[in-house]
Amino acid sequence: RSYRVAVAGATGAVGNMMIRVLEERGFPVEDLTLLASSRSVGRELTFRGRSIPVRELREDSFKGIDLALFSAGASVSRKFAPLAARDGCVVVDNSSAFRMDPKIPLVVPEVNAHALESHPGIIANPNCSTIQMVVALKPIQDAVGIRRIVVTTFQAVSGTGKKAVDELEAQVRDLAEGRQPRCKVYPYPIAFNCLPHIGAFLDNGYTEEEMKMVNETRKIFEDPQIRVCATTVRVPVYYGHSESVAVETRKPISVEEVRNLLERAPGVTVVDRPKENAYPMPIHAAGKDDTFVGRIRRDESVENGLALWVVSDNIRKGAATNAVQIAEVLVERGWLGF
Ligand code: A2P
Incomplete structure (x- = not known):
């Protein structure tokens, strides 16, 4: 029907x-x-x-x-x-x-x-940044459990809406032609800049977007214990959010195992041949529905640590x-x- x-x-x-x-x-x-x-x-x-x-x-x-x-x-x-x-x-x-x-x-x-x-x-x-992160982390959560996540995002302007896409384009033109960039959507120019500010600032010093990543991840994984520290950053990209994700797992797991799990995970494409310059980027993820994961490596600063780079089209999968x-x-x- x-x-x-x-x-x-x-x-x-x-x-x-x-x-x-x-x-x-x-x-x-x-x-x-x-x-x-x-x-x-x-x-x-x-x-x-x-x-x-x-x-x-x-x-x-x-x-x-x-x-x-x-x-x-x-x-x-x-x-x-x-x-x-x-x-x-x-x-x-x-x-x-x-x-x-x-x-x-x-x-x-x-x-x-x-x-x-x-x-x-x-x-x-869920929030766009949360969606792509949990898609990439679900196989790891199921296999060995996740204790803690430290994530920094690089978020495209399309997440703010059409008017922000237009603003970035107009500012690039303004700056290239020697005019002052006009700011209506964001408090500062987004062209050739990064804004560590998505959503309103809260009393704890985090932004709304950062706390969405904390709270939504816990709700989706049904794991209120999971600790998440997020820094969310708007960058001059039209489509596709990128995330640097450091994960501390409960039990040990090798990088090889993580790569194998992610290669079989639904909705995930692994792009991880760094010696051939193959890693996920927004210019490749835009227009696609998968979540792309690369730069899979040990976080050597903790005992059971992993580091990943996760990219997805925020308007599509996000x-x-x-x-x-x-x-x-x-x-x-x-x-x-x-
Ligand atoms: P409209 O185009 O008529 O303003 P974006 O996030 O890209 O800015 O899009 C927001 C969407 O929400 C648009 O389709 C917009 O419609 C719609 N919208 C915003 N405010 C209202 C409202 N009060 N009632 C219905 N639709 C709304």
Whole structure:
């Protein structure tokens, strides 16, 4: 059978990619409803070669819809996702609104699809940086347990949305042509710079993005003991987040074993031939759905230490693809539709 699907935030960077991924993966869509703010009414987007008008997201938008993929920000999700769920629609929400709600599953299908067994009509898609990290670390967690993670991210501007992609492009042009770069989205220029600042700063000195990586990793691994120290950095890259990940495992494991586990892991591609200059990079990961892992080596500063480099397309696996994969699991198990 096929399903009536809605995308809320269809005109945004992630919403647009959700439409593409539904198309590419042949998701059984009977009818696609595209929703955004009133500003976008009059626009049309294509799905399977057909033009579909964008409608205004409203309280009654979800009547008769089986599945809604939300990516219009946390406040929109907070308001509309419960209304959609009340109308019998299953929501996969890409915002941070419900991720840490204990009743709501936070799911990366390769890692914890089982958490989908019970949900109150809303399922949360994790933060982009968390998704690619847990995909890469899941085989290690299963094999030997993880005690501690120290991660630094190098995050693409597309994670902030379309307006940030435009801002980087405009700043590169401004600087190349000798003008002052204009900053609207970020507090400083992102062109030719790095900003150790993603999300608001909290009282503990970390940012919201850093604490998402701490809390979401614990929830997805169902391991509140796991210790995570994150530094999240915005870099002048359009698509693809990179992460330097140092892991301390509970039991010893060799680099060879880790490489073998990762080569067999779902959703992972190992690119690790450093002598041939083969390692993952955003320019190669962009446009792909896998999580790429390389630079697999010992962290010689602790007893059971490993160091990895993990790259993935933040708009795809970090957002749209993961959301569609969640919906695919619901379909496979017969949990979608009236
Ligand atoms: P719109 O294009 O009409 O503003 P991005 O993260 O790339 O900036 O995209 C955000 C998405 O969320 C866009 O599709 C945007 O629609 C949508 N959006 C933002 N605010 C609202 C709102 N209040 N109601 C509905 N959609 C919204």
